[in-house]
Amino acid sequence: MNALLDIAVPSGAACLHCGGAVSAGESYCCNGCRLAHRLVSDLGLDQYYRQRQFDPAQRRPRPEGDLQSSDLSAWVETRDDEATGEQRAHMTMMVDGLHCGACVWLIEQALLRQAGVTSARVSLSTRRLTVSWQPALMTAEQLASLVESLGYRLVPVAQDCLRNRDEVELKSLLRAMAVAGFAAGNLMLLSVSVWSGHGDMAPGTRDLFHWISALIAIPAVGFAGRPFFKSAWNVLRHGRTNMDVPISLAIILAPSISLYETFTGGEQAYFDSAATLLFFLLIGRYLDLRARRLARASAEQLMALGGDAATVIAADGSLRDIPARDLKPGQKALIRTGSRVPADGTIVDGESLLDVSLISGESMPATATMGSQVYAGTLNLTAPLTMKVDKIGEATLLADIRRLMEAAESRRNRFVRLADRVSRYYAPFVHVTALLTFLGWVTIGHLPWQSALLIAIAVLIITCPCALALAVPVVQVVASHRLLKSGILLKSADALERLCEVDTIVLDKTGTLTLGRLELQPGYNPEALAIAAAMAANSKHPLARAIARAGGDVIPAGNVAEIPGKGLEWSSSQGVWRLGSASFTGQADDESSDHVLWLADPSGKAERFHLADPIRPDATEIVAELARIGPVEICSGDRSAPVRHIAELAGIATWHALQMPADKVRRLEELRAAGRRVLMIGDGLNDAPALRAAHVSMAPTSAADISQNAADLLFQGDALRPVALALTVAKASERLMRENLALAVVYNVSAIPLAICGYVTPLVAALAMSTSSILVVLNSLRLNARRSSKRVTEYTAGEAWEKAAPTADKMAQTQRAGL
Amino acid sequence: MTILLYLIPTALVLGGLALTGFLWALKSGQFDDLDGAAQRILFDDPEDNPPKK
Numbered sequence: 062m063n064a065l066l067d068i069a070v071p072s073g074a075a076c077l078h079c080g081g082a083v084s085a086g087e088s089y090c091c092n093g094c095r096l097a098h099r100l101v102s103d104l105g106l107d108q109y110y111r112q113r114q115f116d117p118a119q120r121r122p123r124p125e126g127d128l129q130s131s132d133l134s135a136w137v138e139t140r141d142d143e144a145t146g147e148q149r150a151h152m153t154m155m156v157d158g159l160h161c162g163a164c165v166w167l168i169e170q171a172l173l174r175q176a177g178v179t180s181a182r183v184s185l186s187t188r189r190l191t192v193s194w195q196p197a198l199m200t201a202e203q204l205a206s207l208v209e210s211l212g213y214r215l216v217p218v219a220q221d222c223l224r225n226r227d228e229v230e231l232k233s234l235l236r237a238m239a240v241a242g243f244a245a246g247n248l249m250l251l252s253v254s255v256w257s258g259h260g261d262m263a264p265g266t267r268d269l270f271h272w273i274s275a276l277i278a279i280p281a282v283g284f285a286g287r288p289f290f291k292s293a294w295n296v297l298r299h300g301r302t303n304m305d306v307p308i309s310l311a312i313i314l315a316p317s318i319s320l321y322e323t324f325t326g327g328e329q330a331y332f333d334s335a336a337t338l339l340f341f342l343l344i345g346r347y348l349d350l351r352a353r354r355l356a357r358a359s360a361e362q363l364m365a366l367g368g369d370a371a372t373v374i375a376a377d378g379s380l381r382d383i384p385a386r387d388l389k390p391g392q393k394a395l396i397r398t399g400s401r402v403p404a405d406g407t408i409v410d411g412e413s414l415l416d417v418s419l420i421s422g423e424s425m426p427a428t429a430t431m432g433s434q435v436y437a438g439t440l441n442l443t444a445p446l447t448m449k450v451d452k453i454g455e456a457t458l459l460a461d462i463r464r465l466m467e468a469a470e471s472r473r474n475r476f477v478r479l480a481d482r483v484s485r486y487y488a489p490f491v492h493v494t495a496l497l498t499f500l501g502w503v504t505i506g507h508l509p510w511q512s513a514l515l516i517a518i519a520v521l522i523i524t525c526p527c528a529l530a531l532a533v534p535v536v537q538v539v540a541s542h543r544l545l546k547s548g549i550l551l552k553s554a555d556a557l558e559r560l561c562e563v564d565t566i567v568l569d570k571t572g573t574l575t576l577g578r579l580e581l582q583p584g585y586n587p588e589a590l591a592i593a594a595a596m597a598a599n600s601k602h603p604l605a606r607a608i609a610r611a612g613g614d615v616i617p618a619g620n621v622a623e624i625p626g627k628g629l630e631w632s633s634s635q636g637v638w639r640l641g642s643a644s645f646t647g648q649a650d651d652e653s654s655d656h657v658l659w660l661a662d663p664s665g666k667a668e669r670f671h672l673a674d675p676i677r678p679d680a681t682e683i684v685a686e687l688a689r690i691g692p693v694e695i696c697s698g699d700r701s702a703p704v705r706h707i708a709e710l711a712g713i714a715t716w717h718a719l720q721m722p723a724d725k726v727r728r729l730e731e732l733r734a735a736g737r738r739v740l741m742i743g744d745g746l747n748d749a750p751a752l753r754a755a756h757v758s759m760a761p762t763s764a765a766d767i768s769q770n771a772a773d774l775l776f777q778g779d780a781l782r783p784v785a786l787a788l789t790v791a792k793a794s795e796r797l798m799r800e801n802l803a804l805a806v807v808y809n810v811s812a813i814p815l816a817i818c819g820y821v822t823p824l825v826a827a828l829a830m831s832t833s834s835i836l837v838v839l840n841s842l843r844l845n846a847r848r849s850s851k852r853v854t855e856y857t858a859g860e861a862w863e864k865a866a867p868t869a870d871k872m873a874q875t876q877r878a879g880l
Numbered sequence: 881m882t883i884l885l886y887l888i889p890t891a892l893v894l895g896g897l898a899l900t901g902f903l904w905a906l907k908s909g910q911f912d913d914l915d916g917a918a919q920r921i922l923f924d925d926p927e928d929n930p931p932k933k
Contacts, residue, residue, distance in 0.1 A: 108924070112923065162923065163919075165916055165920065166920070183916065185913055186914060187912075187913065239906070240899065243899040246895060251888075277892070
């Protein structure tokens with residue numbers, strides 16, 4: 062194996078632009094990087110190289126070979142600038158490959174140096190680039206290709222998804238919260254003076270304080286209370302009631318009756334109670350909305366990165382990017398290397414390999430040549446292809462999967478969240494108690510109606526659930542933060558509560574129990590591997606990728622030709638080396654396994670590499686833990702033999718092989734009919750309907766986009782540990798939510814008799830309210846302090862990040878992008 | 881008690897200033913990209929920044 066001399070050895074130096082491995086004597090790993098480095102120097106932005114810090118979770122900023130500019134006009138919005146009256150074009154793109162602030166700076170500065178660009182802003186939290194320019198001087202394509210030639214990938218985003226309702230609502234809640242907080246603080250200042258001056262204070266001064274309080278409280282409550290008034294009005298109009306009704310009543314009645322008291326020079330005013338109550342409630346409301354918004358934002362981001370765009374080839378040969386749903390049968394579309402097939406169709410030009418694993422679960426790629434049928438959702442691996450669109454939208458295989466998902470979704474039982482269940486009983490109780498108090502004092506106690514009303518308001522305030530409103534959202538925030546640190550992203554807001562009810566677990570095989578990627582098995586010749594890896598680095602075939610990965614950081618060998626369906630051929634100085642199937646390398650076909658590669662030297666002597674999709678390292682252990690929760694079974698689309706093999710390794714007795722997507726859904730429905738609450742864990746496109754049909758579902762971050770969308774939780778990394786951890790955290794947080802609710806209810810209910818008897822002065826109300834809220838928050842924070850039980854040892858934050866899959870940072874970013 | 885005539889307005893004005901400041905910051909997008917803002921400070925503005933019209 063002296064051919065090792067021919068293999069370029071990594072020199073240990075790093076490429077000046079992207080930091081990747083380079084051969085000895087070279088400064089760049091590829092021509093793209095050389096050009097990018099020159100571009101950065103020419104722009105005078107060298108500071109970038111001194112200040113950047115690579116984030117290992119992100120792809121290197123290496124410009125991709127097949128940059129083709131296509132028409133972006135569908136994503137550009139042009140309008141007249143209000144100040145200058147000039148035309149301005151605006152475009153928003155999602156940037157892939159941001160490492161740190163230096164990348165942000167580089168992109169912004171590079172764009173700002175272009176003629177006509179008026180503003181360029183990259184948000185590191187949301188990974189979005191917003192650029193405005195004068196359309197007369199620049200085109201969107203020029204700007205996009207500039208950023209792409211620096212080594213970033215851009216995905217256009219429609220403008221309107223940015224101005225979504227949640228964001229506006231979150232901001233208005235925050236504004237209301239600020240106003241309520243300001244009012245509460247100042248009112249407390251005045252109220253404390255009145256309370257401490259009780260008896261000593263002259264009635265005139267007291268009235269002055271009350272008047273000032275009224276001046277602050279009434280506008281503040283009117284402004285900050287709107288979210289509650291709106292929601293209360295909405296349910297009342299439909300003849301129903303929710304917790305917002307008593308809240309609205311209390312925060313309207315309390316200032317009104319206090320105003321009356323102030324007019325008549327009365328002693329007690331509840332201005333401060335109304336404002337404080339509102340402040341606490343808004344905090345709860347804000348946290349709750351934020352959790353839901355985060356869940357939705359992550360789903361949106363996945364969709365956007367999934368790239369829903371198709372490149373159409375017009376009759377004159379020009380390219381145009383359009384949304385995939387606008388494709389028409391008969392159109393020709395270009396499928397770039399590394400992108401997904403946008404519709405079902407026939408290949409008319411090119412030859413490549415397609416990754417079909419998302420559709421069939423089969424890990425070997427399929428060859429596509431002229432005349433092959435291709436399906437939407439498959440991934441083009443090796444070379445650009447041109448296809449003719451046959452079926453679109455509703456007629457594609459992907460649409461079939463979507464239909465199955467929708468059907469499964471509609472049959473999924475509607476889940477009533479714990480807080481809603483509690484408030485459903487609590488709200489009428491509050492109304493009735495307050496009303497009875499009022500009537501009781503008027504009829505039996507013979508009080509004037511104003512005094513009776515004051516007491517009834519005290520009842521409303523004391524029973525008002527500010528602790529109840531905080532009980533669930535605070536736990537939710539603490540739990541999702543804790544899960545995120547361990548590499549688990551909560552996608553739907555009720556996922557935690559659903560997880561606690563799980564009593565059956567159904568797993569997919571490929572990509573879920575196994576890693577879903579091929580790994581080189583021991584028993585190979587290391588020298589042969591070095592050569593094979595250098596050859597394999599030229600190919601995108603999964604077997605070649607696995608060999609290249611096993612070889613470490615290698616320099617791709619030159620003169621390597623890929624023969625589709627057979628293997629790779631390298632013309633070295635000593636002759637032709639071949640890497641590929643047994644027949645290609647002239648070996649006897651000794652076994653039926655697909656996952657064997659041979660490397661033949663020029664003399665025909667060959668070395669064997671065996672690859673396999675290994676089971677996740679901790680699968681057996683975790684399955685044993687899960688089995689304590691309920692029966693565990695496998696539902697896989699693969700053949701019986703491999704499924705049985707993995708089932709035996711993982712220690713799972715029940716398994717179903719050869720399951721089509723519809724079969725998986727049917728199996729889950731059988732289980733549900735039997736009264737089981739199923740946790741489904743899967744990753745393939747073929748699992749997506751089942752993920753929706755399950756009571757709750759998880760997917761690894763390596764899953765198909767559509768499955769990541771369908772799942773309630775995502776986990777990252779090679780271990781299955783996060784599944785067990787999510788269940789533990791869910792159980793712990795469910796317990797805390799219940800404790801919190803119980804605490805809040807007990808606290809409020811025990812104060813009710815006092816309120817009914819009329820002993821609750823504004824001072825008592827303020828004390829009762831604050832202490833119950835603080836108790837609830839403190840109790841929720843215990844989730845962080847609590848160490849997991851001995852059974853489920855924990856993954857510390859550091860460990861999780863180290864083991865993180867490339868998507869780790871993206872997940873964290875997604876999570877942060879919610880705000 | 882005339883001191884109250886100064887103290888109460890002072891307290892309210894100070895609180896009001898903080899509130900206005902927060903509302904301004906919220907409106908002008910100061911909270912939109914907290915990660916980016918933390919990193920942005922590390923970079924100099926290039927001297928030959930293109931003139932912004």
